[in-house]
Amino acid sequence: MKFGIVVFPGSNCDHDCYHVARHVSGQSAEYVWHRTAGLKGLDCVILPGGFSYGDYLRTGAIARFSPVMAEVERFAKKGGLVVGICNGFQILCEAGILPGVLMRNRDLKFICDSVYVRVENAKTPFTSSYREGRVLRLPIAHADGNYFTDGDTLKRLEDNGQIIFRYSTPDGEVSAEANPNGSLGNIAGIVNRGGNVLGLMPHPERVSEEVLGSIDGRGIFESIVRAAQARGTHLS
Amino acid sequence: MKVNVYVTLKKGVLDPQGKAVAGALVELGFKGLRGLKIGKFMELDLDVQTAQDARKLAEEMCRKLLANTVIEDFRVEVEG
Numbered sequence A: 001m002k003f004g005i006v007v008f009p010g011s012n013c014d015h016d017c018y019h020v021a022r023h024v025s026g027q028s029a030e031y032v033w034h035r036t037a038g039l040k041g042l043d044c045v046i047l048p049g050g051f052s053y054g055d056y057l058r059t060g061a062i063a064r065f066s067p068v069m070a071e072v073e074r075f076a077k078k079g080g081l082v083v084g085i086c087n088g089f090q091i092l093c094e095a096g097i098l099p100g101v102l103m104r105n106r107d108l109k110f111i112c113d114s115v116y117v118r119v120e121n122a123k124t125p126f127t128s129s130y131r132e133g134r135v136l137r138l139p140i141a142h143a144d145g146n147y148f149t150d151g152d153t154l155k156r157l158e159d160n161g162q163i164i165f166r167y168s169t170p171d172g173e174v175s176a177e178a179n180p181n182g183s184l185g186n187i188a189g190i191v192n193r194g195g196n197v198l199g200l201m202p203h204p205e206r207v208s209e210e211v212l213g214s215i216d217g218r219g220i221f222e223s224i225v226r227a228a229q230a231r232g233t234h235l236s
Numbered sequence B: 001m002k003v004n005v006y007v008t009l010k011k012g013v014l015d016p017q018g019k020a021v022a023g024a025l026v027e028l029g030f031k032g033l034r035g036l037k038i039g040k041f042m043e044l045d046l047d048v049q050t051a052q053d054a055r056k057l058a059e060e061m062c063r064k065l066l067a068n069t070v071i072e073d074f075r076v077e078v079e080g
Helices: A014-024 A067-077 A087-094 A151-159 A218-231 B016-027 B051-066
Strands: A002-007 A028-033 A044-047 A081-085 A101-103 A111-119 A135-142 A146-148 A163-168 A187-191 A197-200 B002-009 B040-045 B072-078
Touching: A002 A014, A014 A028, A014 A218, A044 A067, A044 A087, A067 A081, A081 A087, A081 A218, A087 A101, A087 A197, A111 A187, A146 A187, A163 A197, B002 B051, B040 B051, B051 B072
Parallel strands: A002 A028, A002 A044, A044 A081, A081 A197
Antiparallel strands: A101 A146, A111 A135, A111 A163, A163 A187, A187 A197, B002 B040, B002 B072
16 A cells, blocks of 8 residues: 655654654555645555644644645545644644644643553544554644534534544543643544544654554554555545 | 734633733732733735725635634724
8 A cells, every 4th residue: 555645844754654654564655745736546645743834823724725735635535544643633624624623732831742542433444453442652742732623513523433532541541630732522633524534643653663662653554554455446 | 905803712712821821910910800812913915905805805814714713713904
């Protein structure tokens, strides 16, 4: 299968994602410059972390109008797998491909830490390698990760099983103390209604190799590979 | 034509910056503060003929980019 990693001006986790896709997962991978208007032969598009356009105005607000985003939207509509990590999640929300918005952290600080998240739904192309309820230790590094949406949308997300990761204690208890940034419902990651677009604040690409101290994030890449291979044909 | 745009958080949306600054004012001994919200102010210079066109264009810019209407309201003020 083939991963495409979108590069915006200010992306800084693009190489990490490429490395895990190409060398850890052993798949094809290529960078996609944000001005590219075409996604050829890809099975999964990753919008990596970083500070696209310097986070000016609002995080992701300007990047979402890059030419490649219209392609990402089309690709997602056809059922292609899309993952937005950190800044990528913010861009997907700004683009309206995922509902809600990532606001400034409750305590107004940039948080660089390892946190625990619980896998809420393992029946997605991104989480099938995990068992439901599994607690992962994943790094976060953001100033705007405080997920917010209106009450109706939150209820819809919950009813449809679209909340994929919630911040929890190491034992898997979803509590206020385990919430690093004030996210509504401790939300750390969601999927769209179709289940083929994932946005998450933690960085799975930073914990996908033993040498880095943990492989808790590798399951996301493994799940994607499995889903793409089961599907067989390229969507782009 | 000069247009002022104010973008503020919607009612009910947490404003930790506003809260922190309000707390600092109280700490400094200011009395009578009921509330404080922090927002954004933008000055646009638009090449249009009428105030009506200026308003229309600025509002469109707000809806498309300048404000995120999930959490923010905007107000447009045409100068002159």
